[in-house]
Amino acid sequence: MKFDMINIYASLPEIIVIVSACALLIIDLFLKKEQKRLVAYLSLAVVIIAAGETWRIAGNPLLVFDKMFIVDNYAIFFKMLFYLATFLAILLSINYIKIEEIEHSEYYILMLFALSGMMLMASGADLLTIYLGLELMALPIYMLVGFMKKDIKSNEASMKYIVLGALSSGILLYGISLIYGLTGTTQLSELAAVLKKQTDIDSAVILSTIFLVAGFGFKVAAVPFHMWAPDAYEGAPTSITAFMSVGSKAAAFAVFLRVLLDALSPVSLNWIALISAISVVTMILGSVVALVQTNIKRMLAYSSIGHAGYALLGFVAGGSDGIASVMLYMLIYAFMNMGIFGAIIIMRKGGIVGDNIEDYTGLAKVHRGIALLMLIFLFSLAGIPPTAGFVGKFYIFMALIHKGFIALAVIAALTAAISAYFYIRIIMLMYMKEPLHKFDLAQTPATRIALAIAAAGTIIIGILPAWFIELVQKAVFS
């Protein structure tokens, strides 16, 4: 492999994030206890600088590191999405981790490492790069889930996540090794070329496809690989729940899309039925089980499972519209989910944990603004016009219908109607009942900025979808 400056140039954003994270580890040693918050601000700066650098190298697609690393519009779109998620999650964390008494600088540094893993995934043009990115993202997140060391739920969640994560990684690696044995390559476009030439599909290819789907399905929390999600979401610090439900889910979808719709597209007939079935059970289970939850983080975990089901429909639709619809859905999901978790985070102060749905009773009577924001985010999650959530669902449904998958679209619309019930139930509690207790919100300028960004995204995409649709359509990989 000839080493070239172009390699450095193309991976500069990743280098910036990783080197800065290491530097922050050292800087941290010289900070006094009351100066530790500086790490949070420096992390925010790192994210912004990396975003600027990513923006600067956008333009011509680059395929570097011996065709293992790609910088195309698709990768840039997802990287921007990860920066957004990380930025908002850090803003929401600053005050929250102080309240939870877990204010250690490693928290932010681990987030930056996880971010670098996600970036590597988005740029992965080879199954091995993708796997590397996946682990680089997963390991810091395992630690972050268990960051509340004194909380038994948090420990348990982390433990479960690690063991199941190892299992799924094993399955994924097995799939990758099968593919390599069958085709002699792990590079995505070469893989597609080899598979295209085969007229007779080996059943081992199908087996390896199933393993890949299981591995990625675990990361996006699709049924039946979803069981870790409710426990991990509930146990993790809420800010980390927000970070992983948006960031790591989007990263998993980024590689899932690239692998299935690029490398494995020649054998698409063999996985479309599988993905359809998974998406249907995922949507149904996600929305039905969410109905009976009393803990809001668990409810949102199931809702997040349901949303993964909708996004999987975009895979079934396929083609550039299918890919674009998943990308748009991820962007919209980032805004609305960050928003709703942000609202949950500021509920955490003093005595109230803000985990129970009942805790929100009568919120609108006392804090009109926060209740209104939650209403917008919940409407968007339910997919009610004119919020962004509706645009996301509508685009996916349209792509599906265009390809003739009417039955799937109908099922999706029905589950969306079921899921509307549990989102609206929270709104009912907030607006229609008298408060049960005093509200004492943990609002700071940082959380206000985060909520404002999330709300602006949710509303603007809802009202002016055309610009964003054009954006994602331009960023689709070919």
Add this chain to the structure above:
Amino acid sequence: MIEWFHPGILFIFGAILIPFFKGKARQIYIILIPALAIFAVASMSDGQYWSFTLLGREIILGKVDKLSICFAYVFTIMAFIGMVYALHIEKIGEHIAAYLYVGSSLGVVFAGDYFTIFIFWEIMAFASAYLVFARGEKKSIDAGFRYLMIHIAGGLFLLGGIILHYMDTGSLLFGPIEKDGSLAFYLILIGFILNAAVPPLNAWLPDAYPEATVTGAVFMSAYTTKTAIYVLIRAFPDTELLVWMGTFMALYGVFYATLQDNMRRLLAYHIISQVGYMVAGVGLGTHLALNGSVSHAFTHIIYKGLLFMGAGSVVYMTGKQRLSELGGLHKTMPITMVLYVIAGLSISAFPLFSGFVSKSMIVAAANHDHRAIISLLLVLVSAGTFLSTTLKIPYYAFYGKDSGIKAKEPPINMLIGMGIAAFLCIAIGIFPGPLYSILPYPVDFEPYTGDHVTGSLGILMFTALGFFLFLKKLKPEPYMTIDTDWFYRKGTGIFMRIAKGPIVIYENFVSNLSNTAVLNPLYVLADICHKIDKHIVDGAVNGIANLILYIGGIVRKAQTGLLPHYAAGIVLGILIIITVYTMIM
């Protein structure tokens, strides 16, 4: 100069600014927007505006013709009246919801494609549900939730229909639908007639409206059902099914209204009855009939708003809405009573009041179309309306035995709102010209012919006579045994009507009527429909909800919290997938 401005957008964006005003400034602001909207409607001309493409499909926000302008006029006028009436409300939530509700109704009226219609349709459902919730009592929150769920279900039917229609025709443009009996045709029809409250899909209306806030009910009485009439006129003119549905609906509503004790519930049933006229008019589909439906929608919105404002004033001042608990209010609320009676005379199509000039048009259209039964039944409904709305409510609420309630006249803004509506009721009744001139088709109809006037007066007078005779006889429990006697008395009314026409032709039919060969089965049918609605339709909605909750409870148990189970779940999942694949191949 802007070429065209969407009055609905004015309301929707206007709603966002409401919280920024306080006190007097807010009061001015909330009536200024409807006034501007009326001006915007008055200055617009036919054409197509604000269209753009989204995902390769054309989206039209502003399709303007005489039909949409006519509906826009009455929607904006009613918004103005309703806002004046609601001026004293301190809670801005209600104002915002009302604004969104009016704005989205206008959005439907100017929509040129199904996509736009669907979006505004959903906003309407949510905004209006808030008007029920806002009353804040447990009963109203429950009713509001049922209301919302039913409308979400209706919205899904509509969406399904729209998608199938798009598949069939490749176009989302909104216009007359081909009557091919396809699934798309029926799904869209169901979505529309659910909002028009056509039995058996009507239970939500009398369920939710009496539980809405005093001012909320005024708005709700105007927009949801009339928007549905508008889309029916556009998409389903000349559909035979609708003629019968509408006539049945008119009878159904009036029967149930007569049996009610709750004032606003009684009025809610009358909405169903009156909307029945309009649905029948749409079904007839002739120019005269469509003009009749549009003009009846126009007058209905105003007099029904006035009725709800009058009843609402009583509720607002006394806190009671059951007729059996009221009485003797004429001493303390005389102005309210007079204004209310004006609306009552309008809804019963009394000559010189607005209902007369529009309702007679639909009846005449049925006559022109040689549909004797339809026109007869529709006239009959008029008598029933007069009985319950104009005689029963005023008698028991304002006269009757004195309940000893010391009520005062409502706040001045409520009286002014009612006054404007009452003025319009009389003005349209005496000078129908301006209304006729904005109807979608040229009008060649004269309401004040000797025949029409004497016919209507005759039937109304005989109904009144019947009411007072009947009242003396059954004073202690006035509304439990109304039904059978009521038919008998209606028999006389029908005779009077028929005597002026060719008696010979109708003779057989009328004797059948008094033998209750037609009406009794109809009454039984109405009852069955009501039961189906209550037990099967509502039951199914609740049953499915409970079933889903139950399944959710079971599936939740699969989440044991034990790591080995989760791992086993993943492995088992993969094994199942592999097994299925090997079986297929």
